[in-house]
Amino acid sequence: MTKYLDLSLNEINKLLKEKEIKPLDLVNEAYERLANNKDLNCLITLNKDEAVARAVELEHMDVDNILFGIPIVLKDNIVTNNLRTTCASKMLDNFIPIYNATVVDKLNEKKMIIIGKSNMDEFAMGSSNQTSYYGPVLNPWNKAKVPGGSSGGSASAVSSRIVPFALGSDTGGSIRQPSAFTGIVGLKPTYGRVSRYGLIAFASSLDQIGPMSRNVYENATLLNALVGYDEKDMTSADLKPEDFTRYIGEDVKGMKIAIPNFYMNDAVDKEIREQVLVVIDMLKSKGISFDYVDIDYIEYSIPLYQVIALAEASSNLARFDGVRYGYRTSGFKDLDEMYKKTRAEGFGNEVKRRIMIGSYVLSGDNVKTYYDKALKIRRAIHDSFADVLSKYDLIIGPTTTTFAYNIGEGQDDAVKSFFDDLLTIPVNMAGLPGMSLPIGFGKNGMPIGMQIIGSKFDEAVMYKLAAFIEKELDLDLDTKEETR
Amino acid sequence: MSKLVPTIGIEVHAELKTKSKVFSPSLNAYGEIANSKTNVIDLGYPGTLPNLNREVIDLAIKACIVTHCDIAPVMYFDRKNYFYPDLSKGYQITQQTTPIGFNGYIEIVVNGLKKKIGIERLHIEEDTSKSIHEGESTLLDFNRAGIPLIEIVTKPVIESGEEAVLYLEKLRELLLYAEVSDVKIEEGSMRCDANVSLKELDSDVLGVKNEVKNIGSISSVKSAINYEIERQKNLLEDGEQIKEQTRRYDEKKSATVLMRMKESNNDYRYFPEPDIPYVHIDEEWVEGIKDNMPMLPDELREKYQALGINDIAVKALIARKDVASFLKNVIKLEGNPIISANLLTGDVLSYLNKHNLTIDKTKLDEQNFNDLVNLLDRGEISSKIGKELLNELIVYGGTVSEIIDKKGLKQISDIDSIRKLVRQVINDNMNVVEDYKDGNERSIKYLIGQVMKESKGQANPKMLNEILTEELSKDS
Numbered sequence: 001m002t003k004y005l006d007l008s009l010n011e012i013n014k015l016l017k018e019k020e021i022k023p024l025d026l027v028n029e030a031y032e033r034l035a036n037n038k039d040l041n042c043l044i045t046l047n048k049d050e051a052v053a054r055a056v057e058l059e060h061m062d063v064d065n066i067l068f069g070i071p072i073v074l075k076d077n078i079v080t081n082n083l084r085t086t087c088a089s090k091m092l093d094n095f096i097p098i099y100n101a102t103v104v105d106k107l108n109e110k111k112m113i114i115i116g117k118s119n120m121d122e123f124a125m126g127s128s129n130q131t132s133y134y135g136p137v138l139n140p141w142n143k144a145k146v147p148g149g150s151s152g153g154s155a156s157a158v159s160s161r162i163v164p165f166a167l168g169s170d171t172g173g174s175i176r177q178p179s180a181f182t183g184i185v186g187l188k189p190t191y192g193r194v195s196r197y198g199l200i201a202f203a204s205s206l207d208q209i210g211p212m213s214r215n216v217y218e219n220a221t222l223l224n225a226l227v228g229y230d231e232k233d234m235t236s237a238d239l240k241p242e243d244f245t246r247y248i249g250e251d252v253k254g255m256k257i258a259i260p261n262f263y264m265n266d267a268v269d270k271e272i273r274e275q276v277l278v279v280i281d282m283l284k285s286k287g288i289s290f291d292y293v294d295i296d297y298i299e300y301s302i303p304l305y306q307v308i309a310l311a312e313a314s315s316n317l318a319r320f321d322g323v324r325y326g327y328r329t330s331g332f333k334d335l336d337e338m339y340k341k342t343r344a345e346g347f348g349n350e351v352k353r354r355i356m357i358g359s360y361v362l363s364g365d366n367v368k369t370y371y372d373k374a375l376k377i378r379r380a381i382h383d384s385f386a387d388v389l390s391k392y393d394l395i396i397g398p399t400t401t402t403f404a405y406n407i408g409e410g411q412d413d414a415v416k417s418f419f420d421d422l423l424t425i426p427v428n429m430a431g432l433p434g435m436s437l438p439i440g441f442g443k444n445g446m447p448i449g450m451q452i453i454g455s456k457f458d459e460a461v462m463y464k465l466a467a468f469i470e471k472e473l474d475l476d477l478d479t480k481e482e483t484r
Numbered sequence: 485m486s487k488l489v490p491t492i493g494i495e496v497h498a499e500l501k502t503k504s505k506v507f508s509p510s511l512n513a514y515g516e517i518a519n520s521k522t523n524v525i526d527l528g529y530p531g532t533l534p535n536l537n538r539e540v541i542d543l544a545i546k547a548c549i550v551t552h553c554d555i556a557p558v559m560y561f562d563r564k565n566y567f568y569p570d571l572s573k574g575y576q577i578t579q580q581t582t583p584i585g586f587n588g589y590i591e592i593v594v595n596g597l598k599k600k601i602g603i604e605r606l607h608i609e610e611d612t613s614k615s616i617h618e619g620e621s622t623l624l625d626f627n628r629a630g631i632p633l634i635e636i637v638t639k640p641v642i643e644s645g646e647e648a649v650l651y652l653e654k655l656r657e658l659l660l661y662a663e664v665s666d667v668k669i670e671e672g673s674m675r676c677d678a679n680v681s682l683k684e685l686d687s688d689v690l691g692v693k694n695e696v697k698n699i700g701s702i703s704s705v706k707s708a709i710n711y712e713i714e715r716q717k718n719l720l721e722d723g724e725q726i727k728e729q730t731r732r733y734d735e736k737k738s739a740t741v742l743m744r745m746k747e748s749n750n751d752y753r754y755f756p757e758p759d760i761p762y763v764h765i766d767e768e769w770v771e772g773i774k775d776n777m778p779m780l781p782d783e784l785r786e787k788y789q790a791l792g793i794n795d796i797a798v799k800a801l802i803a804r805k806d807v808a809s810f811l812k813n814v815i816k817l818e819g820n821p822i823i824s825a826n827l828l829t830g831d832v833l834s835y836l837n838k839h840n841l842t843i844d845k846t847k848l849d850e851q852n853f854n855d856l857v858n859l860l861d862r863g864e865i866s867s868k869i870g871k872e873l874l875n876e877l878i879v880y881g882g883t884v885s886e887i888i889d890k891k892g893l894k895q896i897s898d899i900d901s902i903r904k905l906v907r908q909v910i911n912d913n914m915n916v917v918e919d920y921k922d923g924n925e926r927s928i929k930y931l932i933g934q935v936m937k938e939s940k941g942q943a944n945p946k947m948l949n950e951i952l953t954e955e956l957s958k959d960s
Binding site: 085095200234315317318319335367 | 530531754
């Protein structure tokens with residue numbers, strides 16, 4: 001069996017250019033790997049016929065860019081024309097969209113090949129990929145463990161090397177946390193960096209689509225393809241084009257980095273903290289200076305998230321009502337019953353729980369008690385981060401408080417899943433870019449992720465540090481699965 | 485119980501006449517095939533986002549200007565959350581907290597006295613789709629979903645159905661002239677709700693209000709409000725309590741009927757729309773729109789009066805924007821405004837009304853009309869021929885000189901021919917001539933008429949007048 005998909009992006013590109021391989025070789029290999037890793041349950045929907053047809057079509061085209069012919073999977077909350085998009089929910093089990101998300105058009109322009117739609121927590125609500133209507137996803141490092149979530153299928157697919165790339169979405173940590181749990185590189189771009197048009201909204205003011213990849217350079221390369229102002233998304237930023245790989249390889253000497261005290265508190269697994277400190281010591285020896293800082297109100301991020309994200313979600317998910325598309329209950333007497341039964345049957349428990357909390361915090365006077373107040377605290381967190389970032393190049397800390405845990409764990413605890421995102425949520429609240437980078441393994445053999453947080457629209461600087469750390473650590477991130 | 489007086493507030497929804505919808509590129513059109521002017525945004529498809537149409541803000545600013553509203557320098561949109569099949573997203577995008585306009589007024593004249601009707605707020609929102617009920621099922625037409633609306637809410641300062649009508653007529657006129665909306669109630673591009681309550685004359689406490697929704701015409705507003713006032717008065721006088729209700733006006737019964745009881749505090753779970761950034765409206769934006777405002781009815785009224793146009797014609801012109809703008813162009817060509825206004829509000833308007841047309845749908849153009857006015861102005865044709873020419877121009881078009889040639893309407897400007905006719909008429913009407921000489925000045929008009937008749941209306945009126953006067957002054 002071929003192993004082209006273990007090669008670096010540059011190597012694959014070279015082979016394609018020299019006509020040593022064809023895009024179809026890559027596509028076939030991806031589907032073989034997928035078949036051999038069926039148990040991981042990474043994908044909900046395969047795009048095989050279309051992908052093969054596209055690969056054949058590309059044979060007659062020039063290899064005009066580095067992403068040409070490269071397989072990718074998309075989280076199943078990103079809308080794809082004529083390709084089922086479910087949000088891992090019974091509600092959209094039969095939903096075949098009639099338009100493309102802006103990012104999908106962009107990937108098509110680069111002639112990437114969409115292998116399928118990846119599994120996720122239902123409507124991106126969860127941190128362990130256990131709320132999916134299509135069943136849990138397994139962690140390739142240890143199949144008893146969760147891959148994290150909500151972009152669990154994307155993380156697992158890249159980690160197991162089924163594909164070199166995936167798109168995820170991150171509302172409170174949904175790209176970074178699974179990336180940390182599965183030993184891959186995942187970036188949540190600055191809010192507004194990537195168009196949200198065609199991303200099925202969870203919490204509109206927090207959601208962002210981002211790249212998930214095997215390494216830093218390839219991550220930056222995929223981000224290059226995703227960004228840009230989109231007139232269809234009024235919250236997208238109108239910025240000059242830039243190359244996110246441009247600082248990769250540059251010396252990091254003289255950089256100033258802040259570590260929030262909160263990120264190294266006792267709630268974080270000791271082994272994870274120690275690994276972060278090892279990296280800090282290494283970087284100090286390379287001429288980077290570090291300071292511990294406080295960020296105001298950061299400790300309130302979870303309740304804040306529960307108010308803001310769930311309020312928005314309760315409204316965003318109101319459109320799934322059985323009237324125009326998606327699931328509709330079979331038996332009903334009147335309109336009210338149609339609504340109630342459709343939504344009761346179509347949504348899973350976690351989604352219903354979150355819709356109820358979100359509706360509650362917006363109801364009557366609660367909107368003042370909870371929602372308006374949460375927005376003020378959010379603003380304060382934003383300003384405090386901005387203040388720190390005006391004095392430091394970057395902020396770092398762990399991505400998660402724990403290692404990937406066992407499947408089935410924490411299912412009954414409605415609050416626990418939010419705590420998985422303790423360290424990632426503040427970044428969404430502030431609209432900043434955040435990345436998770438593998439920095440080692442625990443005694444249990446599971447990967448540890450380090451988080452890098454930058455100023456708004458400063459992703460290129462984050463990639464510079466991340467690439468430097470990656471090179472210095474030179475980790476072996478292959479899960480050593482014999483199945484491929 | 486002291487005397488009961490009504491307090492009335494009016495809510496008007498007006499569709500803005502933009503090219504496209506408020507949050508999507510779909511066409512803003514009326515009367516198209518159902519669901520042909522709609523797209524994934526209007527249908528609330530998952531993943532779609534609203535894209536605010538700047539033209540909507542432009543028109544809303546215009547509406548603020550004509551209603552003397554303050555304009556919010558920074559505004560945002562809110563989501564109003566509720567479930568209904570005509571609401572595709574499960575929420576309506578509206579402006580709850582920061583209406584674009586507030587604190588305005590419209591001046592009306594009630595029994596000769598000016599009264600300002602205060603406007604509480606003016607905000608932008610999207611329309612829902614249209615439900616069409618057919619037997620057991622309901623069909624949805626999303627052509628209307630996302631059409632931009634402004635909602636204009638008065639303070640509770642209106643005191644009668646008559647005042648409400650004056651307010652609505654004035655508002656309608658302003659929105660029409662500012663080119664903000666077509667304000668056609670029958671097509672639903674203007675919709676009125678009235679909030680009616682009664683309070684004791686010497687009390688500051690307002691009574692419990694009932695809302696009458698979607699009243700089908702301005703005249704029905706008057707009947708609906710007056711009916712509601714009577715109904716509530718009777719209830720109160722019988723010692724009953726008014727309960728908060730939503731009612732509708734049944735035109736056949738000439739009565740308001742219960743739609744539903746208002747539940748206490750309908751909970752719409754408003755919160756700021758996160759998909760649309762704040763909109764900043766600076767002075768420059770507002771000034772730019774002010775500079776391009778069309779002339780409004782009050783200004784126009786003053787202008788017409790200054791030109792010497794009579795009040796009846798002024799009123800008729802203001803009521804017909806198409807005719808008024810035609811007149812504006814004729815005046816630009818330096819046609820006599822009084823003659824023009826009289827022709828337009830006389831023969832032209834009655835033709836338009838009879839055939840239910842706007843003036844641009846006729847063959848009449850400003851240049852030909854102006855030629856006709858000039859001939860009349862210089863006394864070169866009689867009003868009878870003027871009339872005939874005008875009818876020809878409206879129905880068939882062509883130029884004035886062509887029609888004159890074709891129909892043999894060429895004027896008789898030959899002194900001898902006219903004198904011959906004058907003498908003949910004098911001879912035939914000696915008794916009238918005697919009357920004239922006895923001091924009955926009006927008799928001359930009869931004689932002129934007779935000569936015109938003899939000449940088939942073609943005698944040059946000016947010359948005719950001179951020759952007749954000359955002939956009559958001769959001793960017989």
